Amino acid sequence: MSIESIRYQYPKPPARPPLQYGTLTLPSRYLLSPLAGFTNLEFRLIVRELGGMSLGTTDLVNARGLLHGNEGTRSMIETCAEDRPFSVQIFGSEPDIMCQAAQFLENYGVDAIDINMGCPVHRITKGGAGSAMMCQQEETVQLVRQIVESVSVPVTVKMRLGWDDQQITSPEFAAAFESVGVAAIMIHGRTREQGFSGNVNLEGIRKTVEAVKNIPVIGNGDVRSIPDAGRMFEETGCHGISVGRGALANPWIFRQLGEWEETGEYGPAGTFLDRLNLLRKQFAYLERRFSADHAIIRFRKMGHWYLKGMRVRKRLRGDFQMAKTREELNAALVVIEEEGPVRGTKDGILPDPHIPVPSGPVERW
Numbered sequence: 001m002s003i004e005s006i007r008y009q010y011p012k013p014p015a016r017p018p019l020q021y022g023t024l025t026l027p028s029r030y031l032l033s034p035l036a037g038f039t040n041l042e043f044r045l046i047v048r049e050l051g052g053m054s055l056g057t058t059d060l061v062n063a064r065g066l067l068h069g070n071e072g073t074r075s076m077i078e079t080c081a082e083d084r085p086f087s088v089q090i091f092g093s094e095p096d097i098m099c100q101a102a103q104f105l106e107n108y109g110v111d112a113i114d115i116n117m118g119c120p121v122h123r124i125t126k127g128g129a130g131s132a133m134m135c136q137q138e139e140t141v142q143l144v145r146q147i148v149e150s151v152s153v154p155v156t157v158k159m160r161l162g163w164d165d166q167q168i169t170s171p172e173f174a175a176a177f178e179s180v181g182v183a184a185i186m187i188h189g190r191t192r193e194q195g196f197s198g199n200v201n202l203e204g205i206r207k208t209v210e211a212v213k214n215i216p217v218i219g220n221g222d223v224r225s226i227p228d229a230g231r232m233f234e235e236t237g238c239h240g241i242s243v244g245r246g247a248l249a250n251p252w253i254f255r256q257l258g259e260w261e262e263t264g265e266y267g268p269a270g271t272f273l274d275r276l277n278l279l280r281k282q283f284a285y286l287e288r289r290f291s292a293d294h295a296i297i298r299f300r301k302m303g304h305w306y307l308k309g310m311r312v313r314k315r316l317r318g319d320f321q322m323a324k325t326r327e328e329l330n331a332a333l334v335v336i337e338e339e340g341p342v343r344g345t346k347d348g349i350l351p352d353p354h355i356p357v358p359s360g361p362v363e364r365w
C-alpha cells in the first residue's frame with residue numbers, strides 16, 4: 001500500500017465559528033507555539049507551506065533590545081508576505097518600554113502582539129518578566145492594560161497555570177486580562193515550577209477557559225497527535241490549540257489537524273525523504289537571509305530535530321553537526337540520504353521520535 005493512500009480516523013471536533021482575535025479572523029484554529037531558537041521565519045514558512053497552520057509567532061523578543069535597534073533582536077522579527085498572519089512575542093516588565101515596543105511593532109506591520117508571561121527561565125524571571133509576572137497580579141494587569149491601550153492591533157497573552165501548585169492564578173488573570181481588552185489567551189497547562197516535567201494539566205486549562213466570557217483561549221501543551229488534540233478540545237473546551245515541540249517532531253501536524261477537523265480523517269506525516277527535502281528547503285531559505293557559514297551555524301539546532309525525526313544514525317547526525325562549509329554539509333546529507341533511517345524505510349512511515357525537553361532545575365536554565 002502506498003503511503004499516499006493511508007488515512008487515519010479520529011472523531012472530528014464539533015464545528016465552531018472561525019477563531020477571532022479582535023477583528024482579525026484566523027485561517028484555522030491551530031497555532032504554532034513560540035519556541036526560542038526554532039520558530040524563526042524559515043521554519044514558519046516551511047510549516048505554513050505544508051498547510052493548516054494559522055498564526056505564527058516569533059519566539060520571545062526583548063522589548064528593550066527591539067527599541068535599541070539591536071541587530072540580533074531585529075532579525076528575530078523579520079517576516080515576509082507569505083508569513084501571515086504573524087505575531088511577535090515580547091517580554092519585559094517596564095511599562096514604558098513594553099508600550100513603545102508594541103507601538104514599534106504595530107508600525108512595523110505585525111498582525112498581533114503577544115506578551116510572554118510563561119517563560120520560566122531565571123534569566124527572564126529575575127527581572128520580573130516571563131512567568132514572574134504571574135506573581136504580581138495588579139502590576140501585571142495594569143501593564144497589560146497600558147499595552148492594549150497603546151496600540152490598535154490585537155494584544156494577546158501567553159501564560160502558564162501559575163507559579164506553582166499553590167498558586168494556580170491563570171483563571172483570575174484570564175478574567176482580568178479580558179476586562180482590560182486582551183484579544184486572546186494562550187495557556188500552557190503547567191506551572192512555572194513544573195518546567196516541562198509531568199503531563200499537561202487539562203483541568204487547569206479548562207478552569208482558565210471557563211474564566212473568560214468572550215475571548216478565545218488557546219490550549220497548549222503536549223499535543224503531538226490528533227488524539228492529543230481531540231482530548232485537548234474535549235476536556236478543556238478551548239477554542240484553538242497551539243503546538244510547539246510536536247511541530248518540530250512533525251511539521252505536518254497542522255495539515256493533519258486541518259484535515260481531521262474537516263473530515264475526521266487525516267494522512268500520515270512525511271517520510272524520511274520528505275523530511276530530507278524539507279530540511280534542504282529550510283536551509284535554502286536561511287541562505288536567502290544569511291551567508292552560508294552563518295546559515296550553517298544557525299541551522300544546527302533545527303537540523304538536530306530534522307535528523308532525529310528522520311531516524312538518522314547518531315554518527316551521521318554528528319557529521320552533519322560538524323559541517324563548517326556548504327560542501328561539508330552537502331556531503332553529510334548525501335551519506336544520510338544513501339543510508340536512510342535506522343528504523344523504517346526511506347519512503348514509508350517513520351516511528352515517532354523521542355521529544356526531548358529542556359531539563360534540570362528551572363532555576364538554572
Ligand SMILES: Cc1cc2nc3c(=O)[nH]c(=O)nc-3n(C[C@H](O)[C@H](O)[C@H](O)COP(=O)(O)O)c2cc1C
Binds near residue numbers: 059089119244245
Ligand atoms: C526549546 C523551547 C523554547 C521555548 N521558547 C518559548 C518562547 O520563546 N516563548 C514562549 O512563550 N514559550 C516558549 N516555550 C514554551 C512553548 O511555547 C510551549 O508552551 C511548551 O513547549 C508546551 O507546548 P508543547 O508541548 O506543544 O511544546 C518554549 C519551549 C521549548 C521546549
